Amino acid sequence: MDRPSIEHILDLLTSAYGNRPWQPHDSPLNVLVQTILSQNTSDTNSTRAFRSLLATYPSWEDVASAEAHEIADAIKSGGLGEIKAGRIKLALREIRQKRGRLELDFLNELPLDEARDWLKQLPGVGTKTANCVFLFSLGRPALPVDTHIFRVARRLGLIDAKTTVEKAHQRLERLVPPDKVYPFHVLMIEHGRKVCKAPRPRCDDCVLSGLCQYFGQSRPLKRISLTRKRRCNKLFIGSEARAPLNLKHTGGTEMDKIAKAMEKAGFPSGDRYDLPSSTKTFPDGAHYRVEISGMETPKVLAATCDEAKKQGVPFHRSISVVRGASMLTREQLKEFAQIAYDNQVEVIMTPGPRPTWYTGRQVATPEGALSGLRMRGMDSVRHYLMDIERCIEIGFRGFLVWDEGVLSLLNTMKQNGDLPEDVVFKVSIFAGHANATGVKLVESLGADSCNPVADLTLPELASIRSVVNIPLDVHIQLWASMGGFNRIFETPEIARVASPCYFKMEPGPGLGMYMPWGMSEDTLAELGREKIRSIKNIIEIVGQVHPELKLSKQGPKDLRVPVPK
Numbered sequence: 300m301d302r303p304s305i306e307h308i309l310d311l312l313t314s315a316y317g318n319r320p321w322q323p324h325d326s327p328l329n330v331l332v333q334t335i336l337s338q339n340t341s342d343t344n345s346t347r348a349f350r351s352l353l354a355t356y357p358s359w360e361d362v363a364s365a366e367a368h369e370i371a372d373a374i375k376s377g378g379l380g381e382i383k384a385g386r387i388k389l390a391l392r393e394i395r396q397k398r399g400r401l402e403l404d405f406l407n408e409l410p411l412d413e414a415r416d417w418l419k420q421l422p423g424v425g426t427k428t429a430n431c432v433f434l435f436s437l438g439r440p441a442l443p444v445d446t447h448i449f450r451v452a453r454r455l456g457l458i459d460a461k462t463t464v465e466k467a468h469q470r471l472e473r474l475v476p477p478d479k480v481y482p483f484h485v486l487m488i489e490h491g492r493k494v495c496k497a498p499r500p501r502c503d504d505c506v507l508s509g510l511c512q513y514f515g516q517s518r519p520l521k522r523i524s525l526t527r528k529r530r531c532n533k534l535f536i537g538s539e540a541r542a543p544l545n546l547k548h549t550g551g552t553e554m555d556k557i558a559k560a561m562e563k564a565g566f567p568s569g570d571r572y573d574l575p576s577s578t579k580t581f582p583d584g585a586h587y588r589v590e591i592s593g594m595e596t597p598k599v600l601a602a603t604c605d606e607a608k609k610q611g612v613p614f615h616r617s618i619s620v621v622r623g624a625s626m627l628t629r630e631q632l633k634e635f636a637q638i639a640y641d642n643q644v645e646v647i648m649t650p651g652p653r654p655t656w657y658t659g660r661q662v663a664t665p666e667g668a669l670s671g672l673r674m675r676g677m678d679s680v681r682h683y684l685m686d687i688e689r690c691i692e693i694g695f696r697g698f699l700v701w702d703e704g705v706l707s708l709l710n711t712m713k714q715n716g717d718l719p720e721d722v723v724f725k726v727s728i729f730a731g732h733a734n735a736t737g738v739k740l741v742e743s744l745g746a747d748s749c750n751p752v753a754d755l756t757l758p759e760l761a762s763i764r765s766v767v768n769i770p771l772d773v774h775i776q777l778w779a780s781m782g783g784f785n786r787i788f789e790t791p792e793i794a795r796v797a798s799p800c801y802f803k804m805e806p807g808p809g810l811g812m813y814m815p816w817g818m819s820e821d822t823l824a825e826l827g828r829e830k831i832r833s834i835k836n837i838i839e840i841v842g843q844v845h846p847e848l849k850l851s852k853q854g855p856k857d858l859r860v861p862v863p864k
């Protein structure tokens with residue numbers, strides 16, 4: 300199916316919703332603030348917040364000089380008050396610093412691309428926000444692509460499935476004639492809100508169905524009524540008519556039912572391509588923290604803590620003795636607990652021998668690896684519990700779990716008073732959870748945080764975040780032996796979408812990393828130092844892109860730092 304023409308789309312949308320001529324809105328600076336306030340909330344709420352801001356402060360100078368928490372109070376009706384207050388304040392300060400006064404009218408004198416680049420230098424201002432300023436305030440042909448436009452454009456086939464939101468801005472702006480940018484923006488949003496909805500598009504009521512690729516691919520011929528076929532007579536011809544149901548979408552009747560059933564059960568019916576900002580944080584208000592694995596001996600932990608101090612970066616949580624705590628003597632464990640306590644680092648201890656180094660080698664075979672990591676028999680569960688008991692005696696309060704059955708048992712033991720109330724359980728990456736249902740399950744079984752598989756996309760992480768409250772532990776680098784990647788430049792968006800989250804780095808070849816007789820202590824200590832240095836880069840990148848996102852200070856109160864006995 301050919302890409303539909305913009306003119307044709309606009310004709311049909313105008314016939315459905317009416318003409319949408321451009322109206323002068325407000326000054327560029329006012330529109331900038333209004334756009335920041337409109338992020339992740341309804342028009343009604345953001346308008347209310349904007350009015351409240353104007354009523355509280357006589358001028359933008361007063362806003363720029365106010366405390367962020369006071370601004371947050373004035374705009375609280377718009378939601379995410381603290382984050383938006385920080386963005387507004389920073390943007391105003393930057394404008395004043397660069398221009399000497401608080402106004403943006405000069406942007407109308409610059410070529411559009413130059414003006415856009417200038418505005419995007421401001422903290423928290425991306426292409427969409429910048430384009431809102433140019434389109435609404437100055438009537439210039441800059442197209443903001445919001446979640447509705449992005450979704451409808453994808454379904455129509457104006458952009459392909461791999462196009463990112465950033466690229467969509469460029470592609471759609473090239474496709475839409477300059478004098479049509481405003482009606483295209485407004486009508487596509489109206490259509491997305493009323494008809495082409497995210498989970499269940501109302502294709503049967505859609506004026507664009509005759510042009511729409513999604514509609515063409517998701518409906519087999521036999522389901523289309525005669526009336527419908529006449530209305531869409533150009534559509535169902537040849538192979539397109541017999542295209543299989545696209546399970547990724549929810550356009551058809553059966554898919555509608557499945558989507559409804561999933562939502563009724565409390566889960567999103569798909570991944571969250573709209574990438575909402577997470578509204579959840581750690582108890583201290585932070586969005587992200589630092590987790591370092593591979594802390595196999597006291598010497599490795601000490602080296603990593605030293606490096607963290609040297610580099611001036613926090614180190615919140617240590618995933619420890621992943622080879623199995625039974626590899627260390629009681630004295631070594633005591634030393635480990637003391638180092639963690641002295642540095643206020645939470646320790647997640649790994650009890651017992653791991654299934655990979657236990658009897659039963661199914662998981663070590665290529666096919667067997669597909670079966671996941673589970674405790675083998677109740678004897679091994681008892682051994683695991685014995686190691687937990689030993690670590691608790693020494694003062695550790697956090698444990699790694701990779702088996703849902705065992706997690707459920709641990710939680711029951713906690714409720715029965717057979718384990719201390721303040722122990723926490725982290726579900727390991729090796730449990731293999733990769734969607735919202737699995738992470739929700741382990742949360743319901745008592746997990747205090749979950750490390751899903753390492754290479755989930757942002758929409759996949761967003762869909763998980765939409766249903767769970769526990770922190771997500773997200774690998775930013777991963778060993779070559781498990782796929783090998785480095786997504787360091789994604790960290791700002793991961794922190795925004797998935798918070799609260801622990802960022803973790805696993806650089807290097809990895810092979811045999813946790814084999815009890817694997818890497819030397821010195822190699823592990825050097826790796827620990829390297830992870831800390833990578834974390835320093837992450838903090839810098841997140842700070843540049845999303846300065847409003849918070850990183851916990853060292854030793855926040857909710858961590859279960861060991862209490863050496």
Ligand code: SF4
Pocket residue numbers: 451454455494495496500501502503505506507508511512513514550
């Ligand atoms: S036919 Fe369906 S998917 Fe296509 S634009 Fe209309 S509502 Fe959206």
